[in-house]
Amino acid sequence: MTAIPLALDGYLDDLPVPGDEGLTASFRVISSPTDDAMDETVWACRTADPHIAHSLLTWMRPGDLLRIGGHLVLPGPDDEGGPQLSVDTLELLLPAPTRHPADMVLDRYGPYLVVFDPGVHTVPVFTEAGTWVGTAEDPDAINDLIHAHETGSPPDGT
Structure with missing residues (x-):
């Protein structure tokens, strides 16, 4: 496996999935260098940092703009699954707007x-x-x- 240092800004796609007793979390981030849907990339992310996992599972919600950093792990020829970003830094840049339903x-x-x-x-x-x-x-x-x-x-x- 090859690990490439990477940092990017993107939007939390959906609710994170807790791992081992909440000490890990898996989530997806959507990033686009041009803000055009054609250029969007969905990043499969995982963190083993319990503080980041706690923040994701407790405070973050879909639509939050995040800055994440870590290592992009590329699978080798004998590995199953696709590339995954192993996150070791997380910063909330902009919370998702609060939605207030106007109608029933x-x-x-x-x-x-x-x-x-x-x-x-x-x-x-x-x-x-x-x-x-x-x-x-x-x-x-x-x-x-x-x-x-x-x-x-x-x-x-x-």
């Missing part, structure tokens, strides 16, 4: 549908077949409500 939004949680209304704090939840599940007190309580529906236990765990 219907979202899917697997076989469940939820309705987000910016004027209301509670979130109605029902199955895709139309069966009423209940109302979550806030967006953070949706998973608890779905779990309670699936297990037949009260949403608050009592």
Whole structure:
């Protein structure tokens, strides 16, 4: 394997995937030298630095503009997989803009549908077949409500 030092700026593509007990993380960064979609490159990245992994898993979100540095590892003829950037430095250059839905939004949680209304704090939840599940007190309580529906236990765990 060949390792080439590399630094680049790019946007976090999706949520990072935790590795060993959160001490590592895998993620993708989209970079373009010209800001033209035709010139975009998607970089498969991995970090073994627990501090970088923690930052990625805790504070970063898709769309954040990052500056990353590390070593591009090129596989040899007997290695499986493609090139991967082993990241050892990470800097947040610009956070992704916060999105505020202006209208009611219907979202899917697997076989469940939820309705987000910016004027209301509670979130109605029902199955895709139309069966009423209940109302979550806030967006953070949706998973608890779905779990309670699936297990037949009260949403608050009592």
